[in-house]
Amino acid sequence: MIIDDHVHVHEWSYRAGDPEYEVDYVIRQMDESGVDLAIIEDSLAYVGMKQAGSNRLTKEAVDKFPDRLIGFANIKPPEGARACREEIDRTVGDWGFRGIKLHAMADNYSADDPEQVDAVVEAVIRHDVPIWFHTGHMPYATPMQIARLAARFPAAKLIVGHLGSGMIYDAILSAQARPNIWLDISLQGAGAVHLACAEVPAEKLIFGSDAPYGDMRATRRAVETSGLEPADQARVLGGNIAALCGIERVPAARAGTAS
């Protein structure tokens, strides 16, 4: 089962009216790329929308394609610990989202700031789902900041998004140092992905595209040309995120075609 751990509806690089803005585009990309499932977040949270409204849009997308999409909640710590806890309970507990995303740069806080994130991390641990971090931007969310958070919360499952963006070495070192850090490879070229495959155990790497901004096929191809054994490729391309999120099912609509 191929799972893309990071796609968007309403990606802010596009506008209403652009085909890429809509969830149908993501589904077409998945079909063309052989991707069975995708984890999706609405992107309007990154341009000012409150978390509740953004997550409602994510739910609408998931409800439209329940066999293909899994929701992650955008959580915005500056809205307050109580609001975040309630939003996590609503989206993960009630709606069945399988994780949350924190975008510390967009919301202007440090990803390892106890006042901002500790209540969120504790709430997420209770639900036993991962936290996906947009990373690579100082001083908001570097891989090392995530590593410090991982040390403080060994029970948390933390995903360093975009392989640290430009900070790929930091991302690799953080994953090597902390057992509860995984690396998402979205938005990275084949060279960076191959380096990560050589440096980090395959159990800690997760395929993602950041579509529609990123390209599913190119990222998948980077994994397939990494030199990893087929079993390890399967872990990277879906097995690891499935285990992290507790995804056991092969979507009924794709059961006969999954790679």
Add this chain to the structure above:
Amino acid sequence: MSWIDVSVCAAHPKAAVDEHALLATMAQAGVARAWLFGAEVATSHDFAAANDRVLELSKRHPDRFVPIGVVNPFEAAAETPRLLARGIKGMKVLTNWGNWISLNNVREFIVPLGHMMREANLPLVIALEGVSPLTGGSVALPLIVRRACPELCLVLDHCWSPLAWEDYLAFARDYPDVWLTLHGLPQMLLRRAIAELGSDRILLGSWYPETDPDLVYLQVERASGLGARLGDTLTANAERALAGRRPGRA
């Protein structure tokens, strides 16, 4: 006041450095001695010429300049012993030139340089300029070196990007025997850095001619709250580092 400036450029790629003007600036700023290095290699890539200039200036003013060598990492194994034999008192790794930084290159070329400096009881200075993909001056490079050479006297230098200081401070907390060089930075950050690190961890480097040493000193003096004692603290720390000793160690 009298203090040691641990980062002064003997030549610079974007500004002329005149020997007499430099000495006058040092005198005006109370800089008793300056660790001197050739910053012009960022564009010239002529490491030999830069080191020759630094050694020559230091020979002319042995009481004012401490020669710090710079080296192309790929030539470090052969070149560093020659530089040490000629009187170089420390080595500085510059990251603002070329495109040489990779995990393997750090392991293959910088880590052995660290071992050499450890054996020589001299400091290895890493200037965290910030070069893609180490955007903004990440701690990946010193982290690899520090893990591989735990006994090395390691100095983080040119930590000029305020954005990166969350990682620098965390690195300093994780490795309390690493020296941190302060520069012209936002006052709030300087206060926080000194409060968190303690004055016995800090060095001060102006990177003259990039900043004026007297102004940088004033900034740090005000941030530290040490008043007139700051000069003595900086001098003692710099002398300790130059002897290959780490903070907090006998």
